[in-house]
Amino acid sequence: MKNYYYTLACAIMAFGLISCSGNENKETTEQTTAKEEAPKKVDAVSIWDGISVRKEPSSDGKWISSISLGEKVLMTGKTAVDSSEDNREYVEIKLGDDKQGWVVSGFVVEGTAVAAVREAQIFKRPDLLTKTDKSFNPMDVLALIDTKDEWVEVKGKRQGDKWFSSGWVKRTDLSDNEVDIAVAVYAQKALAIEEEEKRIEAIQEILENESFTSSQFMVDLKDELNDLNSDEEELMAEPTEEMDSVEMEEEVAETEEVMSE
CATH class of the missing domain: 1.20.5 (Single alpha-helices involved in coiled-coils or other helix-helix interfaces)
Structure with a gap:
């Protein structure tokens, strides 16, 4: 028992x-x-300048701030869809000052910021046989998405285009230096100014900024400034030549009058 x-x-x-x-x-x-x-948090970069960051995922949401082209952010992994705006998708991001908000999806891309240092031929795949007829221009600011050997996959807006281009380029055509990226962003804005006098002032402001002296783009901007100043000097010289011509005609006329007397 x-x-x-x-x-x-x-x-x-x-x-x-x-x-x-x-x-x-x-x-x-x-x-x-x-x-x-x-949610998976990932480093990301803005590929559009002046994107609004809002408290709620909607265009009616309270405006918090805006982000610059090439600015680094953290995507929190949260997404939302605004059905009142044709199901527009938003992603939540965290800024460098720890503020959080929502931006329209597609304008912020997972990856890191880079700037094209020369004309960068775009390829469909990391293969020389897949060349396209497009190239990124010097000082285009892009998002580096992926790498493979000497190739990198990038996405961004070419200067003058209305929308994004993407593809593979050679790694040597890009710079990930923060100073180069900053100068490229400011230079794009300066060079886009239509009024020549204001464009010259904007370029001079970049060249005189001590924080930017190490950028490899400074040489290009100095050349651009010299070209603009040369054009301005030529324009100033043209009226003088016209005046000289008028004065000569007046002198000839006076001489003829004296001789006729």
């Missing part, structure tokens, strides 16, 4: 241990699942 009770007690204890172990495994599985379902 004692053996019977002893065996029964052991069975009950074993069942209890198995149940506890099962609960622990279940809790561990639930924790693992919850961890896997947590």
Whole structure:
């Protein structure tokens, strides 16, 4: 009889241990699942200048700030769709000052910022046989998405275009230097100014900024400024030549009058 009770007690204890172990495994599985379902935070970069950051994922949301072309942000992994705007998709981001908000999806891309240092031929794939008829221009600011050997996949807006281009380019055609990227952004704005006098002032402001002296684009901007100043000098010289011509005609006319007398 004692053996019977002893065996029964052991069975009950074993069942209890198995149940506890099962609960622990279940809790561990639930924790693992919850961890896997947590939004993935990734580094990203803005490929459009002046994108609005809003408190809510809607164009009616409270405006928080705007982000610059080439600015680094953190995508929190959260997304939302605004059904009132043709199902426009938004992504949540975190700025460098820790402010968080929503931006329209597509204008912020997972990756890092780079700037084209020369004309960069665009290829469909990382293969010389897939050349396209497009190239990125010097000082185009892009998002570097992926790398493969000496190739990199990028996306961004070419200067003068209305929308994005993407593809593969040679790594040597790009710079990931923060100063180069900053100068490229400011230079794009300066060179886009239509009024020549204001364009010259904007370029001079970049050249005189001590924070930018290490950029390899400074030489290009100096050349651009010299060309603009040369054009301005030529324009100023043209009226003088016209005046000289008028004065000569007047002198000839006066001489003819004297001779006729």
